[in-house]
Amino acid sequence: MKKTDLRVVKTKEALKEALVFLLKEKSLKSISITEICSIAKVNRGTFYSHYEHVEDLFEDYYKDIMKDLTDSYLEPYKHVQILDTGQLNPATIRIFHHIAKYEKFYKIVFSKTAPLSYYYLLLEHIQQLMEKDFGSLSPAEEDRSMLSAYQANAIIGLAVEWHRQDFRQSAEEMNRILVRLLRYTTG
């Protein structure tokens, strides 16, 4: 693994900083590559040697946040014994708190014009975390990915609806709603 060129690191940092700056005053959709480069003081051609679209840069930023937050997701798991069912344990799900904390960020991720790639990044992340809970009753190998896709996307569905209702519930309320919903779906 060769260490990356310092110039590349600096360039990417400058671009990311410019994007974050611009996101505070306008929508992702309205931010142009030219604009980012002008603020970052980076040549536009250099942008294209690293990314294709503004969205790719945002995705880089996104990945950073996901990484930073993996620990906070996993944190509650340290206090609980291994779950003995494949069911979701609402008490251990920190996702609603996470989304509330980064509300502004998720308003971009869940906006109609956002590319599906952002959604997929979140989905994959949650899928991975959930697969930890399969533990004992691991479904057939071929069903594993389907089960995690099913459960993870169900949770994201709540987040999407939450977003649609402009986050009027608190994260705690969302967890309580989840408990109630599981009661319905499990008969």
Add this chain to the structure above:
Amino acid sequence: MKKTDLRVVKTKEALKEALVFLLKEKSLKSISITEICSIAKVNRGTFYSHYEHVEDLFEDYYKDIMKDLTDSYLEPYKHVQILDTGQLNPATIRIFHHIAKYEKFYKIVFSKTAPLSYYYLLLEHIQQLMEKDFGSLSPAEEDRSMLSAYQANAIIGLAVEWHRQDFRQSAEEMNRILVRLLRYTTG
């Protein structure tokens, strides 16, 4: 309700036809407004008086398909009595067959670069269909939208995973997988 101007109808039809034609040979992302207008023999300025982006035109096309298919979704419900639980009834879910039938279309809808708006159109559609099943045990008013969001998105999660695996399972297999998964999640 004033009848729409014939010119508008003709223009929109020409644009839609041009888009569908182009989608057969290239990706949605690579299709320009200029290109569509050139084929449709419509002035570019006219395009902008109806739509903002190529995606908006596609969304129009999308809605048509959704409408055409609502009947096929509901068709199985005519042969079954009212469901007595809020649970998903895999036998009545025609969605996997629908997706298989329009596989090429859904490869666009589920592609990473597609805007989330396509996803939402599908979600809303399925949500509405599912809310019909709540019947007797209707959850509290405030939980209704959350429950349908949860269940509808869970199903779409399977479709997304199906797409990720390049639709290697048949629609029937997907329905069987759903039955198995419900066994896990309902303990």
Add this chain to the structure above:
DNA sequence: ACTTTTATTATACAAGTGTTCAATAAAAAT
């Protein structure tokens, strides 16, 4: 320190975008 490698820059170009406007032509209204 010196050389080699390569990321970045400056510049230019063809094409697409988003917008505006007066002129035109097609449809609706009478």
Add this chain to the structure above:
DNA sequence: ATTTTTATTGAACACTTGTATAATAAAAGT
């Protein structure tokens, strides 16, 4: 059939995009 309304056109504009090139400067390798 004639008038009124309005969608469409053509043309022009500043701007962004995507791509390519040689020149430069900065980092890595020795």
